[in-house]
Amino acid sequence: MSTVPAPTQLVQEGRTRSLVDFYLTTMRTEVQLQFQYRAAIYMYLLGMVAEPVIYLVVWTTIAEQSGGTVGGLTTGELAAYYIVWTLVRNMNLVFTPYGWESRIREGKLSGQLLRPLHPIHYDIAEFAGGKFVWVLFYLPIAVVLTLVFHPTFDIRPLEVAVFAVAIWGAYLIRTFNQSSLGLITFWTTRVGALFQLYITLELLLSGRLVPLTLMPEWVQTVAWFLPFRWTFYFPIQTLVGDLSNEELLGGLAMQVFWIVVGIGVFSLVWRRAIRQYTAVGN
Amino acid sequence: MSEAAVRVEELRKVFDVPEREAGLRAATKSLVRRKTREVRAVDGISFEIAPAEIVGFLGPNGAGKTTTLKMLSGLLYPTGGEARVLGHVPSKRERDFLRRISLVMGNRNQLQWDLPALDSFELNRSIYRIPREDFFRARDEMIELLEIGDLVRKPVRQLSLGERMKVEIVGSLLHQPQVLFLDEPTIGLDVTMQKRIREFVAEYRQRHEATVMLTSHYMADVEALCERVIVIHHGRILFDGDLGALSDTVAAWKTIVVALENGARDLSAYGEVIHRDGDLVTLRVPKSETARVTARLLAEQEVLDLNVEDPPIEDVIELVFAREAAE
Numbered sequence: 356m357s358t359v360p361a362p363t364q365l366v367q368e369g370r371t372r373s374l375v376d377f378y379l380t381t382m383r384t385e386v387q388l389q390f391q392y393r394a395a396i397y398m399y400l401l402g403m404v405a406e407p408v409i410y411l412v413v414w415t416t417i418a419e420q421s422g423g424t425v426g427g428l429t430t431g432e433l434a435a436y437y438i439v440w441t442l443v444r445n446m447n448l449v450f451t452p453y454g455w456e457s458r459i460r461e462g463k464l465s466g467q468l469l470r471p472l473h474p475i476h477y478d479i480a481e482f483a484g485g486k487f488v489w490v491l492f493y494l495p496i497a498v499v500l501t502l503v504f505h506p507t508f509d510i511r512p513l514e515v516a517v518f519a520v521a522i523w524g525a526y527l528i529r530t531f532n533q534s535s536l537g538l539i540t541f542w543t544t545r546v547g548a549l550f551q552l553y554i555t556l557e558l559l560l561s562g563r564l565v566p567l568t569l570m571p572e573w574v575q576t577v578a579w580f581l582p583f584r585w586t587f588y589f590p591i592q593t594l595v596g597d598l599s600n601e602e603l604l605g606g607l608a609m610q611v612f613w614i615v616v617g618i619g620v621f622s623l624v625w626r627r628a629i630r631q632y633t634a635v636g637n
Numbered sequence: 638m639s640e641a642a643v644r645v646e647e648l649r650k651v652f653d654v655p656e657r658e659a660g661l662r663a664a665t666k667s668l669v670r671r672k673t674r675e676v677r678a679v680d681g682i683s684f685e686i687a688p689a690e691i692v693g694f695l696g697p698n699g700a701g702k703t704t705t706l707k708m709l710s711g712l713l714y715p716t717g718g719e720a721r722v723l724g725h726v727p728s729k730r731e732r733d734f735l736r737r738i739s740l741v742m743g744n745r746n747q748l749q750w751d752l753p754a755l756d757s758f759e760l761n762r763s764i765y766r767i768p769r770e771d772f773f774r775a776r777d778e779m780i781e782l783l784e785i786g787d788l789v790r791k792p793v794r795q796l797s798l799g800e801r802m803k804v805e806i807v808g809s810l811l812h813q814p815q816v817l818f819l820d821e822p823t824i825g826l827d828v829t830m831q832k833r834i835r836e837f838v839a840e841y842r843q844r845h846e847a848t849v850m851l852t853s854h855y856m857a858d859v860e861a862l863c864e865r866v867i868v869i870h871h872g873r874i875l876f877d878g879d880l881g882a883l884s885d886t887v888a889a890w891k892t893i894v895v896a897l898e899n900g901a902r903d904l905s906a907y908g909e910v911i912h913r914d915g916d917l918v919t920l921r922v923p924k925s926e927t928a929r930v931t932a933r934l935l936a937e938q939e940v941l942d943l944n945v946e947d948p949p950i951e952d953v954i955e956l957v958f959a960r961e962a963a964e
Contacts, residue, residue: 373763373766376763376766377763377764379763380759380760380762380763381760381763384749384752384756384759384760387752387756388749388751388752391751391752465707465712465745466745466747468711468712468730469710469711469712469735469738469739469740470735470764470765471732471733471735471736471764471765471766472732472764629714629730630714632712632713632714633652633713
C-alpha cells in the first residue's frame with residue numbers, strides 16, 4: 356500500500372483570512388526564535404540603550420548648567436523623551452538594506468521568490484513578531500531608566516491610543532523606505548554608502564539624535580515635509596509632547612501618506628528590479 | 638491531446654558577466670571602463686513535457702540545467718524565447734502558478750535553521766494556504782514514509798546533510814505541487830539515502846500524477862526514474878529522447894563481462910579489453926559483433942560466466958559531449 360498522500364483539490368481559503376493566518380504564524384515563529392536567544396537579546400538591548408543614555412546625560416548636563424532647561428525642555432521632559440525614544444526605536448527596527456544586499460548578492464532571495472507571497476510580507480511579519488519579545492525584555496530596563504532619570508509624563512488616554520497606532524505607522528514607513536533602498540542591490544551589489552547617507556539624514560531630521568525643537572527653525576520646517584520626522588519625533592511626542600487632538604490625528608494622517616508613498620515607490624522599483632535578479636549561488 | 642505541462646520554445650538566457658585581469662592596474666582601469674562578457678547560459682532550447690511525465694535533464698556543470706530550471710520556476714527572467722508551465726508564464730510569478738510548482742535544490746536550505754522543521758512546515762501551511770486537515774494528513778504521511786518522526790522535532794541546524802534533505806523535501810511538497818523541478822536532490826547523500834529519496838519521488842509522482850524534471854550527477858537517479866532524457870551542453874540541447882535510444886544512437890558498442898577459469902589468457906583478439914580483475918575480464922565490442930564474439934568466446938574459452946551489458950550511461954553521456962566537441 357502506498358503511503359504518499361493522495362492528491363486533493365486544495366480548498367483555497369479567503370485571501371485576507373489566509374494573510375492574517377500567515378502574519379500570526381510568522382510572528383509566533385519569530386517569538387519562538389527570539390526566545391532561543393535570550394542572552395543575545397539582552398546584550399543587544401543594552402547596546403541599544405547606550406545610545407539614548409549618552410544623549411540623555413549630555414542634554415541633562417547642558418540643561419542643569421543653563422538653569423534647568425534647554426530649548427524649553429526640562430530635565431524631566433528630556434528624560435521622558437529618551438525613555439520613550441528607546442521604546443520607539445525598538446518598535447521601528449526593520450529589515451535593513453544590508454539584509455537585502457546579502458539576500459540578493461548571495462542568492463538567498465530565491466527561496467522566498469518561489470513562494471506565492473511577496474517577500475516583504477515575511478519581513479514585516481518577522482520583525483513585527485520580534486518586537487513583542489524585544490519590548491518585553493525592554494520593560495525592566497525602562498523601569499531602571501525611570502528610577503534613575505525621573506522623567507515627567509502627563510499622558511491623556513487619546514495620546515496612548517495614538518501612540519499605540521503611531522509606533523506601527525513608524526514601523527511601516529521605515530520598512531518601505533529601507534526596503535526600497537535595499538532593492539538598489541539588484542543593480543549594484545553594494546548599497547552601504549547610500550544607506551549611511553539615509554541614516555545620517557534620519558539622525559538629523561527625525562528627532563533621533565536630538566528633539567527636533569532643539570534644531571534650527573529651517574531644519575524643523577524641512578523635516579516636516581520628509582518622512583523621517585514621522586518615524587521618531589511624532590510617535591515620541593504623542594506621549595511626551597503636548598499635542599492637540601488635531602495634531603495627533605493629523606500626524607497619523609501624515610504617517611498614512613508616507614506609508615502609501617513608500618508602498619508606491621517600493622512596488623515600482625520591485626517590478627523593475629526583479630528582472631535583474633540573477634539568482635546566483637542558489 | 639492534453640496540453641503540455643511544460644512547453645519551452647527557443648528559450649534563452651544571457652548573463653553580462655563583469656570581467657577584468659587580476660591586479661591593481663586592471664582594477665583602476667575598470668573604474669573608468671567596465672568590461673563585461675556575454676555568457677549564453679541557455680541558448681535557444683525547445684522541448685515539451687507531457688503531464689505526469691518524468692524527464693532527466695543531464696549535462697556537465699555550467700551546461701545551463703539550473704538556469705533553465707530557474708527560468709521555468711519563475712526565478713529568472715528569460716532573455717528571449719517563451720516558456721509555459723501549466724499554462725502560466727513563469728516569469729510573471731502568479732500566485733496560482735507558484736502554488737502548483739516546487740523547485741527543490743539539493744544545496745539549498747529553505748527551512749528555519751534554528752527551529753525544528755515542524756515549525757517551518759507550519760509556516761509553509763500558512764504561506765501556501767493549505768487547509769489544516771490536508772496539511773496534517775500530507776505532513777504526517779510524508780514524515781512516516783521517510784521515517785523522520787524524530788528529525789522534524791530537532792532544530793534543523795543539528796541535522797546531517799541527508800537528514801536535512803529529507804525534511805527539506807517534505808517542506809517542498811506539503812502544498813502538493815503538480816510540477817516538480819528537482820535540482821540535484823540527492824547530492825552528497827549516501828547510497829541508501831539516495832535510494833530512499835528516489836523511491837519517494839517516484840511514488841509522489843505516481844500518486845499525484847505530477848510532472849517531474851530532474852537533474853542529477855548520479856546516473857542511478859536518472860536510470861531509476863526517467864525514461865526520457867534531455868542532454869544539454871553549452872546551453873543547447875544535444876539529445877532529447879528515450880534513455881535507451883540515447884545509448885543505441887550514441888554508443889555503437891556493448892560490453893561483455895566474462896569470467897574465465899584461467900583469467901591469465903589474452904582476450905584482445907575478441908575485442909578491446911577495458912578492464913581486468915583476476916579472472917574477470919571486461920571487453921568492449923562493436924554492437925553488430927556482439928553475438929558473434931559471444932559465440933566465439935563460449936566455443937573457444939573455458940567460460941564460467943558471461944554477461945552482455947549496455948555501456949554505462951556515464952560513458953554514453955561523455956560520448957555525446959565528446960562528439961559535440963569534435964563537431
